Amino acid sequence: MRAILLLALLLAGCSAGEPVRQGGIVSLNPCADQLLLALVPPERIAAISHYSQNPRASSIPLEVAERFRTTAGTAEEVIALAPDLVVATSFTPPATRAAFERAGLNTLYLDSPVTIAASRAQIAQVAAAVGAADRGRALDARIAQALQTTERRGRRPSALLFIGGDLANGDGTLLHEMMAHAGLRDAAADYGLAMTGRLPVETIVADPPAVILSPDQGGRTAATRRSLLAASGAPTREAVFPRNLVNCGGPTIPAALARLAAIRRSLGA
Template sequence: MRSILPLLLLAGCSPHGAAGGGGIVSTNPCADAMLVRLLPPSRIAAISHYSQDEGATSISLAVARRFRATAGTAEEVLTLSPDLVVASSFTPVATREAFARAGLKTLYLDAPQTIEASRAQVRDLARAVGATAAGERMVARIDRTLAATRAPAGPSALLYIAGDLATGSGTLLDAMMTHVGFRNAAARYGLSFTGRLPAEQIVGAPPAVVIAPGGGRAAMLRRRLLPGVPEARLPRSLVNCGGPVMVPALRRLAAIRQGMGR
């Protein structure tokens, strides 16, 4: 399968970058979720500070706090002299240039919008860190979960990531919702990708179910304006990333779907 993600880039050719000395540094929280499952802790020099934030992490805080965290600044990363930096495709140009000048190996990962792209990203990262076999095991686990959770199209659902921020078409969450048998109601309100969708906007034609992390002012308002619409909980930690996070996310979405019957 041909990957749509960037391949491992060798930025520069200084002896410092070639020799390395600090293991792997990740400034990408979704890479963190893969790395902690692909590699022994001794190979991970630092992870993203987002993974130590309860509202942003995709791994347990207990696991995240075993590692050093970095905010992803060039200065922080360079002091660690890593063998490889795994970062986001949204990394600022100035930071990329600093990594290149230092001769660091870098891997920039996109946010996958499809299940297939997410599976490919697992393989890209596993190959880059020399953990191909572990990557294949991770993909196999994802595939088993996909096979167990596939269902035909059924009720409409609206998935909120946080507050009144909902997921529309063209996202990995949308792909997972569709896979387990939901029809994403976001299209009914003209929402593509991710955007704000206040309760007032959906009250005239509500979905069969709202899926959300729960809590907060937006949730309270939805309950008041949409009293007949059930709201199922999807933990915040399951909406941020793909890869191995798809396994519990798909299982939870499938359980919500099954709980609604036909």
């Protein structure tokens, strides 16, 4: 009874403003949002995740994200939309999964790829699920071309990529592999950091990298790090790595590789 009332309230609330759209695809993850936008026409997307309207979490332009209905990912919201397909993540809570199953929703649960190969496989998986095999192959071809044009062999300058504040990207991640492909050595991995984690500035000053990549060079943590490195005489350079290239793989890979390759070229031979 409670679920029925919740659904009724949701429907009533939407009818007063934006009408409830039945069918289409509902995405509950910002990385799935950007992948769907690359694979299907906008009119097939019934809703995207609310994260894509947050510049710090999104991989798509804010003005594009604002054209779509969003949800917070609750079972009640999604079921009320009666979508043809729900694209969620492997981290979806069991209770939400069970609710989708009881409602008879067609669902696709995606992992978070930590390699380029896994990201390309996920593109093919989603493309097959939405009937967009041709667009999936075209996207994969763009990634293959980017891999060919950005590969760099030889000396690998050390680079430290901060996701934000003192949170750095380490070994075992998609960004780590892309950095290596473009000719950069992940300094966080040198420090023993796996996946992502916090690095104290003392560690960095003791063994400074050739370059620090960051999407936010104006924060207090970055300013402190910059000041201490300068005081130590470290020749560390800084480069911007846009935040919209940090969060996801898939369609982001070509642009991320191009930016990493440009940073590598700026460091010389």
